[in-house]
Amino acid sequence: MTKYGKFIGVGVGPGDPSMLTLKAVDVLKKVDYIFEAVGKNSKESISSKIVSAIEGITAIKIPLVFSMSRSHSQRKEAWVKNALLVCDKLKDGKDVAFVTIGDPLIYSTYTYLMKEVLNIIADIKVETIPGITSFQYSASRKNMPIVEDEETLMLLPAWKEEIVNLDLVKKADTVVCLKTYRTRNAIIDILQNSGKNNLLYAQRVGLEDEKISNSLDEIKKTSVEYLSHLIGRKK
Ligand SMILES: C[S@@+](CC[C@H](N)C(=O)[O-])C[C@H]1O[C@@H](n2cnc3c(N)ncnc32)[C@H](O)[C@@H]1O
Known part of the structure; x- marks a missing residue:
């Protein structure tokens, strides 16, 4: 055999x-x-x-x-x-x-x-x-709880704007958007409009040139990067 x-x-x-x-x-x-x-x-x-x-x-x-x-x-x-x-x-x-x-x-x-x-x-x-995911790593770098108590988590492949629509993201307390690339700035607006006031942008985390920031208006002015994601949380 x-x-x-x-x-x-x-x-x-x-x-x-x-x-x-x-x-x-x-x-x-x-x-x-x-x-x-x-x-x-x-x-x-x-x-x-x-x-x-x-x-x-x-x-x-x-x-x-x-x-x-x-x-x-x-x-x-x-x-x-x-x-x-x-x-x-x-x-x-x-x-x-x-x-x-x-x-x-x-x-x-x-x-x-x-x-x-x-x-x-x-x-x-x-x-x-299993491996540690990029968004667990970036949240940990900012000591940002991902979900607590009865909160819900939504994970989205955000390469198409249509995937990240306002009605959908309102349904979860925390939304993680992977594959944010050319859609990044539009998605930041959608997350902000859905009441996700605690926002984190992370790019190339764990690498020498990583960028992790809560200043989303500043991030909007920087160039986009494929290896990046956003986390939006209500609280
Ligand atoms: C094809 S998916 C792979 C996801 C991967 N399996 C995970 O668990 O994180 C690629 C996306 O993951 C995210 N990603 C993976 N590594 C990353 C890193 N080092 N920094 C920021 N985002 C990362 C980005 O959103 C990227 O567009």
């Missing part, structure tokens, strides 16, 4: 290697291969830089390029192609990790890759190692 390797999704936190969990470090030191998502024209990503900071890794690192196209079929084509590469190693009985920034189950390529891996080999063993 074929003994397949294990497929492990590892969250490596937002950027600062000291935010790696002991479990993530342990797993990354034990696996045979570490697959890392990289941009089309780069060899390294933030997750691969975090992994490079861990001493004692012997795994072979393999970069994977994913499509960022708006076309679902093009993205799917890349998930399948990369899943086949992962499955080649799993079929050889090798343990494989796929690293992802923040947590692997929050807006991550990992979940799509995992589904395609399971489509190819249904009885593969999968394990997911």
Whole structure:
């Protein structure tokens, strides 16, 4: 009977290697291969830089390029192609990790890759190692409670303004908007109009050039950044 390797999704936190969990470090030191998502024209990503900071890794690192196209079929084509590469190693009985920034189950390529891996080999063993998300990290830097008592939390992929509409954000006490990019200033207005008076903007957290600020009117004047998010809280 074929003994397949294990497929492990590892969250490596937002950027600062000291935010790696002991479990993530342990797993990354034990696996045979570490697959890392990289941009089309780069060899390294933030997750691969975090992994490079861990001493004692012997795994072979393999970069994977994913499509960022708006076309679902093009993205799917890349998930399948990369899943086949992962499955080649799993079929050889090798343990494989796929690293992802923040947590692997929050807006991550990992979940799509995992589904395609399971489509190819249904009885593969999968394990997911959680990671500290970017917004937990930024809130902690400002000692900002995310939710208390009976408060509710809403998490939104804010790359399209339509997703962050006033009626929707009014429904939660705290709203976290990830993927704020060109939409950033419009979203700040919406959060303010919904009564979220405690606002936090965070960009590239955990990295050398991080910016975390509560002065949203000032932030509006600065250039936008893909790796950024907003947290709006009523209190
Ligand atoms: C594809 S999602 C990945 C989310 C990730 N899995 C998590 O748990 O944070 C990418 C978005 O996460 C947020 N993000 C991830 N890392 C960040 C960082 N270091 N600083 C600020 N925002 C970050 C940004 O909103 C970015 O657009």
